[in-house]
Amino acid sequence: MKNNREQWSSKSGFILASAGSAIGIGAIWKLPYVASTAGGGAFFILFTILTFVIVLPILIGEYIIGRHSQSDAIHSYRILAPGTRWNWLGKLGVFGSILVLAFYGVVGGWILSYIVKAISGSVSHGDQAQLALQFDMATANTAIAIAGTAIFLLLVILVVSQGIRTGIEPMSKIMIPALFLLFIILIIRSLTLPNAIEGLQYFLRPDFSEINSKSIIIILGQAFFSLSVGISVMVTYGSYLDRKISIPAASTSVAVINMIISLFVGLAIFPAVFSFGVIPDAGPGILFVILPSIFNQLPFGTFFFIVFLILFFFAALTSSFSLLETATAPFIKKLGSRSIATWIVGGIVFLLAIPAALSLGIWNEISIFGMTIFGAFDYVASNIILPLGALFTAIFVGFRLPRQLLWDEFTASSRYGKKLFMTWLLLLKYVAPIAIILIFLSAIGLLPF
Template identity: 40%
Template structure:
């Protein structure tokens, strides 16, 4: 492929997904660390099964309509996450607003690579047995993240693997990568789920996850569920607009949307059936926050037969989930750079990856090694990056998509491939339901409004 073909969005076999390859790549972007790392602890904090049911409702009623809109914009525009809005005939202001959906994945990738590095490091520690030589798992985690430069090395490894995949292109890199890793991910999920639900006392964890207690539901839990539906489906961060540009015109976007949503939901379900039976079996609280994965679960693995093996499999599972998402995150700014500056893919990947790495260094050092980065007002550098990207940029990106598709895009029905009845339902959701709820999520996550 020539540089001009790479950067101007012209149609070639090398820059298009196959039908199955697109769905696997899109599922790969959604089955990241969010559902395995974040979903269990927010489910534990907000009521277990009742929260999971809320998450399902939000995913179907709001997440899927916005997902379809992003895919349709991308396929119709055949541009990057910014230019696609204007290429389909939208006002120029949406092209500028679309830059938020380029900035968001760039920022997320910068700190996401750090967590991916942690998972790689912990997989090595677990398989070698080193992780279980000392029962002070909190101390182990604090020492690793806050007293040395090893996290930066693992951050570099994660970004290097990601960059290597993206350099190889859409069909030769991203699609092939996901065709290998997603089946491997499924196998690991099944193995770990069987191990978890067969542990002594696992039934209590399954009950907590699957038997709803609606008395625990609040307005806040509903907004958190909606916010996580956005995050887990990779909405508002330009990924699905970018991937949509690589989709064949003959592929049904409606079918693809349902497949991606189902993949995300099944992954969340199995994640819950791994985490909750395991922690309940060993008397661990389900509401421990992010520490659950790197501190509480190693304690559980240390107490079970063949724990180092199953712990290693678990962290390999996390690493695979992280890397498939990182590939999607990197492709968004790479496509923008290629198109904006007429740049070849390899050069765009190298420049973008280096900038992500440099931005991520202070985040990696903000867990105690550099006090000035650890406490910057109410948060450390890492937490500020996460807060800005996840709680502000993503809801804004989703809001831009819903307003554009709902009010400004004349050919939305044709691009989405929806018939009259389904189009009216979809349009109603985009015009009157999604914007209101997304604004509430934005106001809530940014701290403007609070609910009891």
């Protein structure tokens, strides 16, 4: 359909931006823990299968919604399903993006403060207990928490306000290759440590005796959240996609890049933690406590720790670009200016991020569902909004959109035939929803495993 909507200037720019959106800090710091509790290499085999069987079909569906409607997350559903209430799905995605970006901004602020600390030499203790105390003190410092969050979100706003072609796309083209390069540097260093081969074998050697129904659900959750589906981010990015680009091929490229990064995470971290007899952890501890304790015992350890921090910083930024773009896009036309819309939405995100940042300090006694404000933001977004959003996206694409529309978008600029199309549709309509329901029920404790 005719539309003067801004578009990606190249296929590579679109793929790198999408990959940047998917490669989030949460997925990176959670992977070592999940892999260590789910059979090492067995985890990676199942993770790969579930990514391509469950998550990729939904990713393709989100791109189809965006490209065919050529509109933002909310108006896409109004265009494709006029006179219905399906646009609530887009609103849920926008709200989820704002919520995720609020706590991403806090973590981005922590990373910035630790980059400064590492450069100044103040993160130099090898004892994990001392480093944990230092992290608690840093996150409890009101000035550091607010300033770090503000600077991080300011950088995100400045890039997104420039648009797709002059803001998000060129930055993604720089940061994603840089992220790969930084990972390679860290992998080389990690593999040269004593006992590194043991860690490598643990990560790559399959142990299916560790696999049970609970671990499959955990792996499925990791695969599901690894491609950034469920909060209309890829609907938004897909709306800037030219019909000359094949959606299945581009989606597969994004999934492959994500798998490579997941492999790199394991190759960089497992040899290091095994070399020093450390147990992989999930969450901020892996970045701000465990890795500093390892790097501080190495020659040039501070340099490699700074490299790791910059890597996480790039991952946080590229994910945040997509989150702010998704939240901003519905308001650009209404406000008549991308810049004004970006600054207003970015300001709202910052105001929302303030209580999340303070919840680990002076507001740590405030509890929501037994969690800190920061923890509640993360839980609601990751365990409720994302799975619900992905579930109903699969239902919307599989059962609400016309079959001819799906066929036209799936086969545009590609050589994919009817067999592959029908396989994708089967996975999207039936397999993916069942898997998501299992994840959701497990997350809220309604499954007996």
